[in-house]
Amino acid sequence: MFKKVAGCRDMLPEQVALWQRLEQISREVFALYNYKEIRTPLLEESSLFNRSLGEAAEIVQKQMFIFKNETDSYALRPEGTASVVRAYIENNLDKTSALAKLYYIGPMFRRERPQKGRLRQFHHVGCEVLGSGAPGLDIEVISLMDTLLKSLAIANYHIKINSLGCADDKKNFAIFLRTNIGHNLNKLCPECNTRYNLNVMRILDCKNAGCQEIIRNLNIHDACLCRECADHFLEVKQGLDLLGIKYEVSPYLVRGLDYYTRTVFEITHDSLESQQNAIGAGGRYDNLIKEVGGPDLGAIGFAFGIERLFLVMQESPAPESKPLIYAIGLGDQARKQCLLIVDELRKNGITSDTDYENKSIKGAMRKANDLSAQYVLILGDDEIKKNTITLKQMSSGKQEEIKREELVGKIKCYTHIHAVN
Structure with missing residues (x-):
């Protein structure tokens, strides 16, 4: 027997219903903020991620699925931003609009x-705003995240923000870290010893207890920010205050991707383990578009892990599905008539199904019950002669014989279904 690949999940119908609800709510929120959906390929040139994420990034070093032939190297996308930036450049979106506000949902x-909350195939819902470095967009994107969480009825989350500053500020911050951590190299975990040389800022992400103690003693503040970046961050904070969005400034927040500049943010949740409690994150990446071959324009974005969102969504009933009408034909002629009946019902926006397996009336009724049908239609030779059909309510057992031409109207009346336009 074959089994699914480790780190991948089957999504069964009841889970798909919740998933579709999340997607629908997400699309409605993005539309409120005037974002348009973009869909990019799952497969990209691996060099795109080498360039955008940085050769030393853990994702590039250890986590990408790579496919090579004699001349080319491709990767399954490990995140969405680089693909959106590539599409933005390749399709000249900078020339068709001064500002591109895009969102995506996909694997x-x-x-x-x-492990819990970490899969090999996972899904993101996220957005990117490309074409501007205005701090007002930082405010909008964080506001959008907050609105989306509230729309999903998610509570007990915390928004953490920080500013990494510009490229020069990041260099100065790296010098500060190396200067203040260097004498404690023997106390760092092996991975952070490697990070010290390759990307010292990533040490701040480490969850090792010994590394955490060193980090807590660093007395990090915003002294490494230039005046322009400090003003930018101040405007972001003032905008969030104006909108009444609660946040916490976390000077230790750096995020794991090298392309981030200036504002970075993370959403954590109380119900998740402290070491894996982020449900979403993002930030500004003002150099990335130019870095991968486009114009020198600012950009910002975020992504939520959909599987992470499901872990913290409050227990709520599954979205109510449309009532199911199940048609049972007793005999060959009646079964043919049932095909016409369910076709008519579907054309009128009524969810319907029929017995294709020629079951006995008892077996067909059992099938209707298994499918949670609200009403059953029973058609036999007598009903065909009289041009009627028997309509039975499953919950009460009550049934009535009605004229065929009254069927659609009766069902709509009983189930409060409106006609499809």
Whole structure:
């Protein structure tokens, strides 16, 4: 027997219903903020991620699924931003609009050790705003995240923000870290010893207890920010205050991707383990578009892990599905008539199904019950002669014989279904 690949999940119908609800709510929120959907390929040139994420990034070093032939190297996308930026440049979106506000919903892939909240195939819902470095967009994107969480009835989350500053500020911050951590190298975990040389800022992400103690003693503040970046961050904070959005400034927040500049943010949730409690994150990446071959324009974005969102969504009933009408034909002629009946019902926006397996009346009724049908239609030779049909309510057992031409109207009346336009 074949089994699914470790780190991947089957999504069964009841889970799909919740998933579709999340997608629908997300699309409605993005539309409120005037974002348009973009869909990019799952497969990209691996060099796109090498360039955008940085050769030293853990994703590039350890986590990408790579496919090579004699001349080319491709990767399943490990995140969405680089693909959106590539599409923005390749399709000249900077020339068709001064500002591109885009969102996406789809699968990502990383070769990680599967655990709760971490999968090899996972899904992101996120957005990117490309074409401007205005701090007002930082405010809007964080506001959008907050609105989306509230629309999903998610509570007990915390918004953490920080500013990494510009490229020069990041260099100065790296010098500060190396200067203040260097004498404690023997106390760092092996991975952070590697990070010290490759990307010292990533040490701040480490969850190792010894590394955390060193980090807490660093007395990090915003002294490394230039005046322009400090003013930018101040305007972001003032805008969030104006909108009444609660946040916490976390000087230790750096995020794991090298392309971030200036504002970065993370959403954590109380119900998740402290080491894996982020449900979404993002930030500004003002150099990335130019870095991968486009114009020198600012950009900002975020992504939520959909599987992470499901872990923290409050227990709520599954979205109510439309009532199911199940048609049972007793005999060959009646079964043919049932095909016409369910076709008519479907054309009128009524969810319907029929017995294709020629079951006995008892077996067909059992099938209707298994499908949670609200009403059953029973058609036999007598009903065909009289041009009627028997309509039975499953919950009460009550049934009535009605004229065929009255069927659609009766069902709409009983189930409060409106006609499809």
